Amino acid sequence: MSEQTETPTSAESADAAGLFDRWDALRERESFSILGAIAFVVVFPMIFTNLPAYNGYMSLVELIYIWAIFAIGFDLLLGYTGLLSFGHAVFWGGSAYAAGLFSANFYGEPLLMVLVATATAVVLALIIGVLSLRRGGIYFAILTLAFGQMMYFLALGPLGGITGGEDGFTGVSVEPLLGVIGLDQGFAGVLGTVFHDISYVLFAGFFVLAVAVAVRIVRSPYGTIFQAIAENEQRVRFLGLNVWRYKITAFVLSGAFAGVAGGLHTIHAQYVAVGSLFWITSGDIVIITVLGGIGSVFGPVAGTVAFLYIENIVSGEIAFWLLVLGTLFVTVVWLFPAGIWGIVSSARSTVREQLSEDDS
Numbered sequence: 001m002s003e004q005t006e007t008p009t010s011a012e013s014a015d016a017a018g019l020f021d022r023w024d025a026l027r028e029r030e031s032f033s034i035l036g037a038i039a040f041v042v043v044f045p046m047i048f049t050n051l052p053a054y055n056g057y058m059s060l061v062e063l064i065y066i067w068a069i070f071a072i073g074f075d076l077l078l079g080y081t082g083l084l085s086f087g088h089a090v091f092w093g094g095s096a097y098a099a100g101l102f103s104a105n106f107y108g109e110p111l112l113m114v115l116v117a118t119a120t121a122v123v124l125a126l127i128i129g130v131l132s133l134r135r136g137g138i139y140f141a142i143l144t145l146a147f148g149q150m151m152y153f154l155a156l157g158p159l160g161g162i163t164g165g166e167d168g169f170t171g172v173s174v175e176p177l178l179g180v181i182g183l184d185q186g187f188a189g190v191l192g193t194v195f196h197d198i199s200y201v202l203f204a205g206f207f208v209l210a211v212a213v214a215v216r217i218v219r220s221p222y223g224t225i226f227q228a229i230a231e232n233e234q235r236v237r238f239l240g241l242n243v244w245r246y247k248i249t250a251f252v253l254s255g256a257f258a259g260v261a262g263g264l265h266t267i268h269a270q271y272v273a274v275g276s277l278f279w280i281t282s283g284d285i286v287i288i289t290v291l292g293g294i295g296s297v298f299g300p301v302a303g304t305v306a307f308l309y310i311e312n313i314v315s316g317e318i319a320f321w322l323l324v325l326g327t328l329f330v331t332v333v334w335l336f337p338a339g340i341w342g343i344v345s346s347a348r349s350t351v352r353e354q355l356s357e358d359d360s
Contacts, residue, residue, distance in 0.1 A: 073257020
């Protein structure tokens, strides 16, 4: 074999570099992220539910989409704007109760339930945001925690006649989608393999929509300013921008995502537990987001998969599953501060560098 065939030519190296550049340009497109989300909802249940050990876990797949929407919205606040809230359970639980009460007293059409839940969360986020964002740092975190606990004890005590108190709200009545399509209606043939049933399409559709909206936000001028506030709030203020206005916008947007997720969770569970307002729910979403990796749209999704897998599957095999979760969290945060998605990104960069060195 001649030396010419063993060593890449400069033209081949240039082609490889051009290929990487085109790949990077493709990844930067919003449509790439949306197509990635669509591919995820098509492929993930096939892998997850078709394995012998996990057969029948379709309900868990839907639950992962719902919590992922919650986590994506929370990351808009924590990862992109740098605001740590310990009271996001108020938006998740408050919207869940609103959807449940609406279904029981008015109409249980799923899209209307999600709409009512989202509107409720937006109003709560606006009120709590106005009151909490006057303070920063730890004071902001404690204020959000205090508001969340106030809502929890209101639901548990004074409003127990409406919320069901400690027993939770059991009067949820979910009607067919658009009034005519039952959520348990399945598909036949290939459609059945990919889309399963109407309820799966509903939850997966909202997940893809959440990814699309989040990508649009973070790549908009608003998203750029959110990130600038997280990096140096004082400098943004010196530029003449109203920092408080952008913070309240991020807070309300994050609350809206939690509202969508809370409404979907009521449809999925057909029950609202009073624990959905408790501080542990707020802690769970912080752990999920940090575990997956803050400051990325898909990091919270990875964190949701890991968290719910341990909570719902590992817990059935190991009594001390919280110890497993804690060990995973500490290990990831200690060794890989960028989270699970950071590990994926680092592996991708390493492979690219290796391929570039081979071509040079």
